Amino acid sequence: MEYNSQTIEKKWQNYWAENDSFEPTEDFTKDKKYILSMFPFPSGRLHMGHVRNYSISDAIARYHRQLGKNVLHPIGFDSFGMPAENAAIKNNANPKTWTYDNIEYMKGEFKSLGFSFSKDREFATSDELYTKFEQGFIIDMFEKGLLYRKKGLLNWCPHDQTVLANEQVVDGCCWRCDTPIVKKDMNQYYFKITEYGDELLADLKKLEGGWPKQVLTMQENWIGKSNGLEFDLYFDEDSKAKLDSKFESFDVFTTRPDTVYGVSYTALAPEHKIVTYMIENNLLSDEVITEIKKMKATSSIDRQKEKSGVSLDLNVIHPLTGKRIPVWIANFVLMDYGSGAVMAVPAHDDRDWDFAKKYDLPINSVIKPFDGELDESKAFTEVGELFNSEEFNGMNSKKSQYNIIKYFEEKNIGKKTTNYKLKDWGVSRQRYWGAPIPFVHCDDCGLVMEKKENLPIALPEDVEITGEGNPLDNHPTWKHCSCPNCGKDAIRETDTMDTFVESSWYFLRFCASPENWEKEAFSKEQINYWMGVDQYIGGIEHAILHLLYARFFTKVFRDLGYIDFDEPFDNLLTQGMVLKDGAKMSKSKGNTVDPDAIIAKYGADTARLFILFAAPPTQELEWNDSAVEGSYKFIKRFFDRSSNIVKTDSIPTIEHSSLTKDEKFARKKVYEALKRANDVYEERFTFNTMIAGVMEAMNALNTQSNSDVWSEGYWILSSIMEPVIPHTCWEISDEYFSLNNLAPQKILEEVFVEDSITLGVSINGKRRTEIEISPDETKENIIAMAKDKAQKWIGDKEIVKEIVVPKKLVNIVIKG
């Protein structure tokens, strides 16, 4: 047979499609495996990152199918989102048409790569059936108080004309279009993810071992829990009067209560409500107001460049010392962390130091090193001994924190508090191509939920996408409806949901049997059987956003009574990026490799083999054209040499002791490859080493000509390679083994028994020579043989020690 990737691959792809080879069964008594790749956005064409992602999950899924497990390996499309709208603007097309055309094309690509996805369970998140249940969940969450609407200061992308979640702001810029974001005051819907902050943090422990450490740390940092002291600072009488007696005090948060006696000024965020009041009531000079406005208008990146501030000409009273402390506005104080106000201790905080130096504010030291002098030319931020701190003098600063917090609590002037960096998740977007938020604004009833029987609230299709404003808001009729409560004319909410909402529960939808898709999102029985996801595979770029949101939804669904577990993904593998010429493949750099072109030239198996062979999955993968060629040659050789096989329906029985040395060696290599394959598919996922083992076995088979050894070798090797290069292996298996070998393989220990063993001989740990011994040789004889062989290096020097490591080496330690 001549290897022809095109005909072989087409043949088996059609065979699998006709036989529904990859559909899971509804027999819940069977052992299950849920193998999931992160689903793609239907951008139009797969890129190599996708191919890598699905080659990994497909290999794992096919392995478990061989073992007879009930395998769920689904795929779908994360099909809402801005690129569809942007493409629509650019090509004057309809986002829906654009999206579903792309989906059709990409389905064809999946097929041509031979991925063993369940076809029955494919869906797109923009399908109305998906929207229907999602809107139902949104209503549930609203009823539970987990979704709320409020006016707030939001990240606004002026280019995309929409609000972004904190998680979607990267370096102060929009994560999609890289435009610097600005803050805007708007009505928004929020998920109360902060209510789950503690649990999201604590449950990271449950994921240890199953998730990469890096991802766990990133989530931990993102949640950003910190403990400290919160207390009120009261204005003095003059200041109170100045504020028209509207404000008595403001509160501050600190993680360094030990420095409290060193407070020498306080600072408010420019957006602080006291500041706003002062501006609105003309309590500040024009220059100061101009300065504040400038600060507020500055983007967060620019704000970080230099500290600046302005005095409010107000004073507060230190709660412990009674001293007067000036109040400033500082650009480095963030309104959305803590209370938007800080106590400043320039002596022991670098930021406070910089600010105090710039504006010539007092600096009061209260901590000194345990030994040595305090260097007063910079902030001392380490642990030390307290002084100038009344009754706490002499204490270790770290240890005093507890005492000082207790002191505040006893005097009832402050309390222990926990703060999080994590913010509630703003989910409304002023865009067309997303799931409509199922609410209605009624003049009489206010904000009203849509009735569940009216779901889905679908998008209108006759829409004009111009890139300006919200197309739903501009639509002539869509938003006009009647109030679900009182029946009066009302206005439909025109905001749509963040697309991360869809990807927060799609893995649950895959568990639902398609025949029930119309009537329910999923059933508990199905969920309990399939979840959690045994292996989740995707890019590290989702370490925070998607993975945190999906964890949040899982916990919410649990509390709504829909599911019975806490965490969705038992094991997570974050694949490395695909690089070309040392840089990430991207259209803008022009260094992409088109999967379709590779398939056309070499076939899907070559692409899959190269991708799994060139690097371990968690590492970056450097694309290399000649190495791709090498993978192609291996497959061709593998195919050509199958002519050495004798047709058989079962694995040949071989009398091992009657074989020649080369034949024995070949069998050993084959079974070594099998051992390694099991380990790789179950645990390690370092497919590169498994493939190397198969290549070694092939090289060993080629040194002998026993047709039984060849047949046995191929029986095993084509079984363990099937998850990687399925088309080639099915073809070989069908031709010679009636497809019987695509099943679990038994390891024969007898092939590992050696007639003789080579031991390395080292002198003082340095390898010098080797000896050949029989497996049952005594230690004495081994040492004697080693000494004899290594006489040249030993000479007449004194032997201090002799070490024999069984089956490995002999080490002789000599003196001098």
Added chain:
RNA sequence: GCGGAUGUGGUGAAAUUGGUAUACACGCCAGACUUAGGAUCUGGUGCCGCAAGGCGUGGAGGUUCAAGUCCUCUCAUCCGCACCA
């Protein structure tokens, strides 16, 4: 600054428990077969050295009979977070 990772031939990378460093592949070199080869097959290929031998896993120490692997320090690169009080 905080956190996470990585560093091994010309290149991608192996070495699962401290036990023969560089498996497997790419590239390169040589040979065979060929009208030809960018096909196929065979062999060679860490560095220095004519050789004997020496040196070799970013660098410096340490533990050990034995270190890529463990410990301490250090350098470099990459990634994430970042005026988070």
